[in-house]
Amino acid sequence: MTTNRRKFLGNTGMLLGAACVLPLLDGCDNINKRRKSGGIGGGLKLSFEPYELQLKHVFTIASYSRLTTPVMLTKIEWDGYVGYGEASMPPYLGESHETANRFLKSLNLKQFSDPFRLNEILAYVDSIAPGNCAAKASVDIALHDLIGKLLEKPWFKILGYNQENTPLTTFTIGIDTPEVVTEKVKEASPYKILKVKIGRGNDEQMINTIRKVTDVPLCVDVNQGWKDKYEALDKIHWLKEQGIVFVEQPMDKYNLDDMAWLTQHSPLPTIADEGVQRLVDVPKLSGAYSGINIKLMKCTGMREAHKMINLARSLDMKVMIGCMTETSCGVSAASQLSPVVDWADLDGNLLISNDPFLGVTVENGKIILPDSPGIGIKEL
The missing domain is CATH 3.20.20.120 (Enolase-like C-terminal domain)
Known part of the structure; x- marks a missing residue:
């Protein structure tokens, strides 16, 4: 992995220590306390970079063959925490590094200062342009990862x-x-x-x-x-x-x-x-x-x-x-x-x-x- 790759992935930071409830209920008590005290502020920061997956074998289905798949790796940062996401774009989806880059650049996640407003944020992302489903998924996944880290829980729990x-x-x-x-x-x-x-x-x-x-x-x-x-x-x-x-x-x-x-x-x-x-x-x-x-x-x-x-x-x-x-x-x-x-x-x-x-x-x-x-x- 290159130095730039390591720098992009980074560290997810220290996890909050309190027991938490469902994120759609607006987070856990210690997060709310930090909000009131001014310890949390600023909008969500989205960043992304292209990546190319290398397949171990030629992948052949009824309509085509390929050896690589383009992906866009994303991350959302908030208050020292990082959530990771991904857009995988095989040919039939009609997406590419170019389309994902254009769509993700059009987003303004800094307007959202509360990652727990999951439905509101993702409704905004979906409304920006039709299609771009993989690019939208990369934001969704990163946001879920971020929220789970803030709650100190895996999503299955x-x-x-x-x-x-x-x-x-x-x-x-x-x-x-x-x-x-x-x-x-x-x-x-x-x-x-x-x-x-x-x-x-x-x-x-x-x-x-x-x-x-x-x-x-x-x-x-x-x-x-x-x-x-x-x-x-x-x-x-x-x-x-x-x-x-x-x-x-x-x-x-x-x-x-x-x-x-x-x-x-x-x-x-x-x-x-x-x-x-x-x-x-x-x-x-x-x-x-x-x-x-x-x-x-x-x-x-x-x-x-x-x-x-x-x-x-x-x-x-x-x-x-x-x-x-x-x-x-x-x-x-x-x-x-x-x-x-x-x-x-x-x-x-x-x-x-x-x-x-x-x-x-x-x-x-x-x-x-x-x-x-x-x-x-x-x-x-």
């Missing part, structure tokens, strides 16, 4: 979740030659469920290759690769015989009529990924899919992801929480919500070779949340 209820995480096997797929599966032996990318015409080859190596449960991500609902249903029946758990985004995200038909006849759950982005999308997907895959980079961060989980549950839909290729910053933030979901695909940090943070870990395939304030990360 602030939300009242039991860290023992974290699920297994899938480990992703991208589309490749049988030789490379075999090697990837062997490397993934510690994981108890694998997520297999298919949809490029070699679906059976991918699954058969993996089944020669392991009999662990699999889920598949088609990334909109199937075009005909009848052929898709035939494939799903075959996949069920191979021990597949669910099918993610089998068809075009705009084709809700065919998706509803497929879900109605499918022997496996169908999960929307590209087909769902934000809270407003969830109700229209009820009946078209069995569940949704929530990603912080799509939905603008932890605040909206939490709302999406609750809304999906009210509609009797399954919930998966996923990620892009991200550092441990983004993955650890998403992991704070994992104790209340059905499935998790939180391996993005495990697919890169230059992670600048240490956070959530995986033991025997299970997500292990660090009992650390905020989103639970520290710099390497």
Whole structure:
């Protein structure tokens, strides 16, 4: 890590010592006392810098391949404390270093002198310009991290979740030659469920290759690769015989009529990924899919992801929480919500070779949340 990188990440400072309550109740007693005495003042300070993630292997899905992912690393400083965030921007999101830089520069967080006004601050961020969901998520994550550090609590505790209820995480096997797929599966032996990318015409080859190596449960991500609902249903029946758990985004995200038909006849759950982005999308997907895959980079961060989980549950839909290729910053933030979901695909940090943070870990395939304030990360 370069000197500039270390300087940017910095230290999070000393933590406040008092026991705290939910941040949306405006913080804890010692913070309020310091406000009254004049010990706290000034607005939030946002800073950011571009970073390029290096993948360990070529990452191939139904529509493209890549070896890198651009991210924007953010931090919000207030009263000597620092919260860290991240915007990960794979190609299909339509964001880049340039767009994230432009959006983040347009924000004036100095007008907010109280980080506990989470809803007000994030509503302002969302209102500045449409889209830019990953850039918005980087602010949301940094603000959550900051608040958790001020409260001296990890977010899973602030939300009242039991860290023992974290699920297994899938480990992703991208589309490749049988030789490379075999090697990837062997490397993934510690994981108890694998997520297999298919949809490029070699679906059976991918699954058969993996089944020669392991009999662990699999889920598949088609990334909109199937075009005909009848052929898709035939494939799903075959996949069920191979021990597949669910099918993610089998068809075009705009084709809700065919998706509803497929879900109605499918022997496996169908999960929307590209087909769902934000809270407003969830109700229209009820009946078209069995569940949704929530990603912080799509939905603008932890605040909206939490709302999406609750809304999906009210509609009797399954919930998966996923990620892009991200550092441990983004993955650890998403992991704070994992104790209340059905499935998790939180391996993005495990697919890169230059992670600048240490956070959530995986033991025997299970997500292990660090009992650390905020989103639970520290710099390497």
